[in-house]
Amino acid sequence: MSLKTLLFNGPIIRQRADNLEMANRILRLGIASILSFLLENNIEAQLVDPVTQNEFEIKKKIKKFQPGLVGINAYTSEVHAAAATAAWVKSIYPKAKVVIGGPHASAVPQRTLKEFSSFDIAAIGEGEQTMLEIADNRRSLSDIAGICFRSNTRIIINPPRTLIENINALPYPPWELYQLQNYSGSNLASGFAARINLFRRNYKNLELPVEGARGCPFGCIFCYRTMGRTMRYKSAQRIVDEVQRNVEKFGATQIHFIEGTFGVNQKIAQEMCEELIKRNLHRKIRWASGGRVNLLLNKELINLMKQSGCNYLGIGVESGDEEILEKIGKGININQIKRAFRLCHEAGITTEAEFILGHPFETEETIRKTINLACSLPTRYATFAILVPFPGTEVAQMAKKHVGGLKILTEDWRVYGKQIGKSLELKQLPHEKLLEHQAAAYRKFYMRPSHIPALVSRLNKDRIMYGIKNVFGKLT
Numbered sequence: 237m238s239l240k241t242l243l244f245n246g247p248i249i250r251q252r253a254d255n256l257e258m259a260n261r262i263l264r265l266g267i268a269s270i271l272s273f274l275l276e277n278n279i280e281a282q283l284v285d286p287v288t289q290n291e292f293e294i295k296k297k298i299k300k301f302q303p304g305l306v307g308i309n310a311y312t313s314e315v316h317a318a319a320a321t322a323a324w325v326k327s328i329y330p331k332a333k334v335v336i337g338g339p340h341a342s343a344v345p346q347r348t349l350k351e352f353s354s355f356d357i358a359a360i361g362e363g364e365q366t367m368l369e370i371a372d373n374r375r376s377l378s379d380i381a382g383i384c385f386r387s388n389t390r391i392i393i394n395p396p397r398t399l400i401e402n403i404n405a406l407p408y409p410p411w412e413l414y415q416l417q418n419y420s421g422s423n424l425a426s427g428f429a430a431r432i433n434l435f436r437r438n439y440k441n442l443e444l445p446v447e448g449a450r451g452c453p454f455g456c457i458f459c460y461r462t463m464g465r466t467m468r469y470k471s472a473q474r475i476v477d478e479v480q481r482n483v484e485k486f487g488a489t490q491i492h493f494i495e496g497t498f499g500v501n502q503k504i505a506q507e508m509c510e511e512l513i514k515r516n517l518h519r520k521i522r523w524a525s526g527g528r529v530n531l532l533l534n535k536e537l538i539n540l541m542k543q544s545g546c547n548y549l550g551i552g553v554e555s556g557d558e559e560i561l562e563k564i565g566k567g568i569n570i571n572q573i574k575r576a577f578r579l580c581h582e583a584g585i586t587t588e589a590e591f592i593l594g595h596p597f598e599t600e601e602t603i604r605k606t607i608n609l610a611c612s613l614p615t616r617y618a619t620f621a622i623l624v625p626f627p628g629t630e631v632a633q634m635a636k637k638h639v640g641g642l643k644i645l646t647e648d649w650r651v652y653g654k655q656i657g658k659s660l661e662l663k664q665l666p667h668e669k670l671l672e673h674q675a676a677a678y679r680k681f682y683m684r685p686s687h688i689p690a691l692v693s694r695l696n697k698d699r700i701m702y703g704i705k706n707v708f709g710k711l712t
Contacts, residue, residue, distance in 0.1 A: 241303060242305070247318035288419075365397065403469070456564060497527070546585055549585055558570055598641075
């Protein structure tokens, strides 16, 4: 008999250590995809959303539904909250088995189960087929690929699961099961530059995520690839079908393509843009995505993206120093960076330049180059994260060996936020010095008369308090 399954749109979080990074309400597409996949395969599955439901409502649902299986996904900085959520669920319905998924559990599944006794199973990588096999309850856990689980006092890790090749066949996310009215006026961008307006929010705006591809073939040392390095694509037709569904069925006005490497397959990117225009969707929505510099050097494609409705690109730059870019495996150079931002600016696409401070071998001089490059680019927004040694990354391994001066300060996952910079420092750049450079970077970039409106458009209460204490407070 299959297990009734309850999925959480993220853990219950009572307090975040990094309110700058996770500033918005987030529709987690991974959970939505698993939910639709389970429902398509006749598993009795429901959703709870801590973003829009309070604990009393969630508790009531748990008591009524009595799930045999509960799924929670979490980023590294959220895994403590996820464990507390799992324990809370079990206090309400002790028979529930809890699966933890997401990048943290995928990177260190055995350690995650050792550290947090409230988790019974860790799902590694893609979750659709894995959760289906667990919920179906016909197989022993030892026969299910891509999981780590408890067996009496032992923690067992099974062989990895084969990647889903035909992601075109995955069902549409079941947004009808979400309280989408509570997501109106927000968007899916994260980081210091998440699009929040303290003084004017368009509550008629609804932004929905769409996945056009899975995987990342690039070799950045600071990134963990939950979906693997092998690229798999949805067709342009399938992508635009989903966009059209989001517009016609749910009233979406903004689409966020979540893969972060838009244009890896330039043929599909071009076909998608042309199909959006053909169906007249470019007049109904605006869309945003994340891109790489070396994928944004095609002037014709960038102009087509703009024509099809693209109004925003977050572009990973990381550093203004050529040697640092080479050492971190970014695979781009300064000339390409300048050209990509110039082409986007000329096309009328708003950009966010995303930088990281504290790379291995970083110095005060290389940071100055980064800040100067940021201020020279024709970009409206910039973020200056501090390097985090996320589990499973090459950076984490380097930091354990003190390569490039790196030193891990703590493995308290709660402070593994990209903006607060509490997890890592360099021998030549101590923690406090990195924070000083970060504050200086934000001041220099946003305190120019031309960029003050951009700063104001991103303010909320947490950011104002952070700015007073950490950005402008550094002046005294």
